[in-house]
Amino acid sequence: MALPPPDPQFVLRGTSAAVHTLHFSCGGPEPDIPLLFSGSENGFIHVWNLKTHRVDTALDGHGRKSVCCVKTMGGKDRLLSQGHDQRICLWDLAEGRTSVTDSVFTEHVGFCRCSLLQVAQGRWLMAMAARSLEEVQILELPSKTSVCTLKPEVGAKLGMPMCLKLWQLSCGSQPVLLAGYEDGSVVLWNVSTGKALSRLICHQEPVMSLDFDSEKAKGISGSSEKVLSIWSLNEQQNLQVYKTHELVNAGISDITIRPDKKVLATAGWDHRIRIFGWKKLKPLAVLDYHTATAHCVSFSDHSNPQDRLLAAGARDQRISVWSIYAQT
DSSP states (O other): OOOOOOOOEEEOOOSOOOOEEEEEEEOOSSSSEEEEEEEEEEEEEEETTTTEEEEEEEEETTOOEEEEEESSSTTTTEEEEEESSSEEEEEEEEGGOEEEEEEEEEOOOOOOOOEEEEEEETTEEEEEEEESSOOOEEETTTEEEEEEEEEETTOOOOOOOEEEEOOOSSSOOOOOEEETTTSSSEEETTTTTTEEEEEEOOOOEEEEEEETTTTTTEEEESSSEEEEEEEEOOOTSSSEEEEEEEOOSOOOOEEEETTSSEEEEEEETTTTTEEEETTOOEEEEEEOSSSSOOOEEEEEOSSSSGGEEEEEEESSEEEEEOOOTTTO
């Protein structure tokens, strides 16, 4: 008989608003205090100390407009955040500072989170939805130099980009971008040439979230429908549908594959977090704690597998933190 799903290891309260994005910073080389960053609908970013389960710092840089993305940049002192004030902010948190050091104006009004990829020491590429409806802009950080603008072919009618994932096979290889669009398609872009390599229609509705496993050349996406789409990338750089998985209830807000590529988690409109085995997409657990739409899921980057955590944020203003299959 299957074991009943566990209760959360602990719950973080105090954001005073719906939680839209989460990001861990736990795997530092020195025995650092593990942190969880959360971004809320009221424009605040909270830095949670995972030993005390309390907020260490509250950052206010988005004019009380919803924060949709938070990422650290090479350590927990450098932070990037994106808000619905059409700004992406870079923060310096060293030595207790709470200052925005630079920002990028996105001119995009949608919900598309930006994507970051470290390409060298101190150098990142950032993909973000551009001012023109269907376009994606790639910038280099911290210089903010424009690398390219990815424009669909005339008449492609992809609609707005909804979710982005920059990746590269190995350090030094060509960066590529996977973008999910409003028309339900996923497009693979070559960032160096600015050309689309492949397009696959995965959903009938807009692609809400996607993640990609570059080792297995396999990705997964979700939409407002009752289906997860799993697709693969062959050696000719063509995307093809690998399989689909029917869900009990419609609507996926977020999908993330754990860094060890063993399991993945989805955040559902039905308030539930679902855990699947990544190899065969076998359903492993349904985590039923939240009382409103789950907006985001994030796995911790602890260097010791037994310390690994899963966090989920929801419209009910709570963050649930779980220890899930940490031994596998």
